[in-house]
Structures are given as structure tokens and as C-alpha cells.
Amino acid sequence: MAKQPSKPTVRRARSRPTKDAQLMPSLSPTMARWLTVLALVMVIGGAILWLRAWISDPNNLKIQKVEWHGDFQFLKQAELEAIAEPFTQTNLYLLDTDGLEQSLEKNSWVRGVSLRKVWPNQLLVEVETQFPIAFWGDDKLLNQFGEIYDGTLPEKQGVFPIIYSPQTSGRVMGERYVQLTKMLAGLDLEIIELSEDERGSWRMKVRHGPEIIIGRKEQEKRVQRFRVGYMQGLKNRLGEIDQIDLRYTNGFAVEWKPGAAVSSLNGDTEPSLRS
Known part of the structure; x- marks a missing residue:
């Protein structure tokens, strides 16, 4: 018998990996986390820059x-x-x-x-x-802290006292006003003016009454002397007096208004050196 021709052996060609099929190198977990954080920071940073640019426009989120x-x-x-x-x-x-x-x-x-x-x-x-408690001279006011400030208050003329000193602070003068008010407590006298001149001499004026010169020295002692004289005879004739001068050693001098009947009052003494 004739031999059958043998079938040729078919060889399969081995497939070679192409460049496109090459595997990417794998990322470590640490590197992946860092890249995620970096991306997040970039997103947040961009949002902040956008928000800053948006709010820098005065027409956005305007005060209502x-x-x-x-x-x-x-x-x-x-x-x-x-x-x-x-x-x-x-x-x-x-x-x-x-x-x-x-x-x-x-x-x-x-x-x-x-x-x-x-x-x-x-x-x-x-x-x-500001909460005013007194006038400071002619064109200023004094608040409850003894601070002087510019201001006018015509409706309080005759209501607020007038306090002034060219050299002493408003706080000190305010404290003096309070001190004198306490010293005259119970006499039904209201101090409407208190001033100090360049020499440091005190003067005060009471409502519906005279100007009272206190002077530079022994102010408390002199006011107490006036208090005694007021109780002894001046009380009923205060409206007839133009000025009272306390700058005497043991008493004070009374200057009557024109037409007032002058009489001897307890508290008058001989004149002496005034200061």
C-alpha cells in the first residue's frame, strides 16, 4: 500500500508583548495617600482663591x-x-x-x-x-467721669451747674463740687457755680443767693464757718446779699445788695489779711 503523506506540523508563534501592554509600576500606599492629599489641597486652595476673589467684590454679600x-x-x-x-x-x-x-x-x-x-x-x-452732669465754662461740658468735651445743651441752662478752672482737671473740680455739696447738706442750698482762678482761689454761687468767695487756703474750715453763720442769721436774708467773702481769720464779710437794710449778723468779724 502506498504511504499516506504525513500532515505538516504547524508551529504556533509565541505572542510577544507590545509596548502598549506593558504594565504600569504599582504605587505604594504611602505614595497614594500623599497624592490624594495633594489633590485635595489643590482643590481647597482653588476654592479659597475663588471665594476671596468673589468676596473682594463689594457688591457681593453687601451689608443689609x-x-x-x-x-x-x-x-x-x-x-x-x-x-x-x-x-x-x-x-x-x-x-x-x-x-x-x-x-x-x-x-x-x-x-x-x-x-x-x-x-x-x-x-x-x-x-x-456722653452723659453730661455740668457745664465747663461757657462752651464745654463735663461728663460723669470728669472728662471735658465740646458740646452745647441750651435746654439745661440753669439746671446744670457751671464748673470751671483754667488749670485743674475736670475730675478734680467735679470732686470738689461733690465735696462742697456734702458740706452744705441740710441747708437747702444748691451750688450752681464753682470756679477756680489762676491763683487757685475758689468761688461758688448758690441758687437764688450770693457769690461766695472761699479763697486758696483752709477751704473746708471756711465753708464750715459759713455754715454756722448761715444757721445763725444769714438763712432768712440770703436773697438780700450780693457777696460773701470767707477769706478772713475768724469770720466772713457780707456785701449787701443796694437798698438792703444792713444789720449786725453773728458771724461778722473784724477784717484781716485775706488770701
């Missing part, structure tokens, strides 16, 4: 409400609102707080200002206003 707190008995709130209005045409981020506080405090009736931002668009303004 300004709330005022304080005692406006002697000061109109509208005056402060007019001062603040140009500053509040922006948002809280761009608000010039220092400039606003300084501008408000230029008003002589404002003793202090504090600002509080309430996000997103509200501003609270706390105003400490």
Missing part, C-alpha cells in the same frame, strides 16, 4: 442691616447713621472698621464705639454716648 445700640438721649441716631452710611456700602469682609470707629468718635457726644460683625450681612454698632 446696621443695628444701633446706646443711649441717644442727647445725641440723634440719625447723625451717626449719616456718618456710617458711606462705610457700609460694601460687605463685612471689606468694611473699614477702624475708619468707621474713628469717624463716629469724632462726634463730641460719642465717648466710644465698638463694632461687631454678624455674618453674612449684618453689623452691630454699640455706642457709648
Whole structure:
């Protein structure tokens, strides 16, 4: 029999890895974490830059409400609102707080200002206003802390006392006024003026009564002497007296108003060196 021809052996070619099929090197867990953190930081940083650019526009998140707190008995709130209005045409981020506080405090009736931002668009303004207790000379006022400030208060003329000294602080003069008021307690006398001149000599005036010259020395002792004289005879004739001078060693001198009937009062003594 004839031999069958044998089938040729087919060889399979081995597949070779292409460049595209090459495996990427694997990342370690630590490197993966660092890359994640870096990506997160970049996202957050971008968001912050965008937010900063957005809020730097005064038309974004504009201040919608300004709330005022304080005692406006002697000061109109509208005056402060007019001062603040140009500053509040922006948002809280761009608000010039220092400039606003300084501008408000230029008003002589404002003793202090504090600002509080309430996000997103509200501003609270706390105003400490001046509280006057006396006139300081002709054109200034004295507050409860003994501080002198510019101001007028026509409606309090004749109500508030007038205090003045060219050389002594308002606080010291205020303390003297309180001291003298206590020394005259119970006499139904109200001090409406108290002044000190360049030499340090004190003078006071009582309501519906005379000017009383106290002098530079022994003021407490002299006022006590006046108190005794007042109780002994001056009380009923105080309206007839123009001036009382306490600058005597053991008593005081009385200057009567024109037309007043002059009579001897206990408390009058011989004149001596005045100071």
C-alpha cells in the first residue's frame, strides 16, 4: 500500500508583548495617600482663591442691616447713621472698621464705639454716648467721669451747674463740687457755680443767693464757718446779699445788695489779711 503523506506540523508563534501592554509600576500606599492629599489641597486652595476673589467684590454679600445700640438721649441716631452710611456700602469682609470707629468718635457726644460683625450681612454698632452732669465754662461740658468735651445743651441752662478752672482737671473740680455739696447738706442750698482762678482761689454761687468767695487756703474750715453763720442769721436774708467773702481769720464779710437794710449778723468779724 502506498504511504499516506504525513500532515505538516504547524508551529504556533509565541505572542510577544507590545509596548502598549506593558504594565504600569504599582504605587505604594504611602505614595497614594500623599497624592490624594495633594489633590485635595489643590482643590481647597482653588476654592479659597475663588471665594476671596468673589468676596473682594463689594457688591457681593453687601451689608443689609446696621443695628444701633446706646443711649441717644442727647445725641440723634440719625447723625451717626449719616456718618456710617458711606462705610457700609460694601460687605463685612471689606468694611473699614477702624475708619468707621474713628469717624463716629469724632462726634463730641460719642465717648466710644465698638463694632461687631454678624455674618453674612449684618453689623452691630454699640455706642457709648456722653452723659453730661455740668457745664465747663461757657462752651464745654463735663461728663460723669470728669472728662471735658465740646458740646452745647441750651435746654439745661440753669439746671446744670457751671464748673470751671483754667488749670485743674475736670475730675478734680467735679470732686470738689461733690465735696462742697456734702458740706452744705441740710441747708437747702444748691451750688450752681464753682470756679477756680489762676491763683487757685475758689468761688461758688448758690441758687437764688450770693457769690461766695472761699479763697486758696483752709477751704473746708471756711465753708464750715459759713455754715454756722448761715444757721445763725444769714438763712432768712440770703436773697438780700450780693457777696460773701470767707477769706478772713475768724469770720466772713457780707456785701449787701443796694437798698438792703444792713444789720449786725453773728458771724461778722473784724477784717484781716485775706488770701
